[in-house]
Amino acid sequence: MKTLLVTGLLASFITGSASADLLWYTSFEDVNDLGGKYYDYGDVNTDHWLTNNEGEAAVNGDGFSAWYGSTGGVGLGDGDYVGVTNYGSQGFYDGDQGYQMSDIDGIMELHFDGYEGSATMVSIAIYIAATGYEAADNFSIHWGADPVNGTLYSLDGNGGDGNGSVLEEASGTWMFLEFDVSELGAGHLHVRGESNSGSEAYFIDAVSIYGDAVPAPGALALLGLAGIASRRRRK
Numbered sequence: 001m002k003t004l005l006v007t008g009l010l011a012s013f014i015t016g017s018a019s020a021d022l023l024w025y026t027s028f029e030d031v032n033d034l035g036g037k038y039y040d041y042g043d044v045n046t047d048h049w050l051t052n053n054e055g056e057a058a059v060n061g062d063g064f065s066a067w068y069g070s071t072g073g074v075g076l077g078d079g080d081y082v083g084v085t086n087y088g089s090q091g092f093y094d095g096d097q098g099y100q101m102s103d104i105d106g107i108m109e110l111h112f113d114g115y116e117g118s119a120t121m122v123s124i125a126i127y128i129a130a131t132g133y134e135a136a137d138n139f140s141i142h143w144g145a146d147p148v149n150g151t152l153y154s155l156d157g158n159g160g161d162g163n164g165s166v167l168e169e170a171s172g173t174w175m176f177l178e179f180d181v182s183e184l185g186a187g188h189l190h191v192r193g194e195s196n197s198g199s200e201a202y203f204i205d206a207v208s209i210y211g212d213a214v215p216a217p218g219a220l221a222l223l224g225l226a227g228i229a230s231r232r233r234r235k
C-alpha cells in the first residue's frame, strides 16, 4: 500500500478543469487471489462480512472487502463463482483478471476501504453478462450510506426475461463509468448485486479513487525531510 500511495502522489493529473490525485487503484491482478468456486461456510440466513477460504477465489483483497446480505435464499452457501477471477469469454477491462458476482441468491456488496472525506471522483469498469434478468435481479454502485443521494448508478431486471430490462440493455459490453463524489460527503465506494442464476454475472475491474492526496504519516515525514533538505540547499 505504501508503494501504491507514493505512486498515487506522483500520478497527479488534470481531469477537466479540476486537478485530482489518484489515491487508490486496483485491477484485481494478484494471481494469489485466484482459486476455485467460493463457498460461504457462514450462516447464509444472517447478514455478515465474508471471509476468504483456502483454495477458493478470494472475495476480499488488498483494499476491498465483501459483505453478504440474506434475502432468505441459499446465498453463496451452494458454491458460486464470486470473487477474483481470470475466467470468462467477456475478458477483462484491464489485464487478465477482474472481480465477479454470480448466482448470489441474496445480496453481495464489495466495499472499497477508506478515503472518506478525501475522495472527489471514482471510476470503475463493469460488465453485465448477457442473459435474461428478472425483477429480483439488480446491480448498483454507491457512495456512502445514503441509499438515495449515495446511489451513483443502478440497473435492474424489471420488465426483463430477455425482453429489454435495463440490466439486459446494459449487458454484453465493458462499460467505463466515472462519478463525481465531491458533493456527497463522507463515505466510501461500494458495489452491490443481487442475482439468482449462474448465468447472471456482474464483473468489475479497474477501480480508481481520486481526490486530494492526504499524505500518510510516512509520506509526511518524507515531505518534511524534503523541506529541510530544500531549506538547507537555499542557505
Ligand SMILES: [Ca+2]
Pocket: 027, 028, 029, 092, 093, 094, 095, 096, 097, 098, 205, 206
Ligand atoms: Ca483487471
Ligand SMILES: [Ca+2]
Pocket: 074, 075, 076, 077, 078, 079, 080, 102, 103, 104, 105
Ligand atoms: Ca448461490
Ligand SMILES: [Ca+2]
Pocket: 132, 133, 134, 136, 137, 195, 196, 197, 200
Ligand atoms: Ca434472476
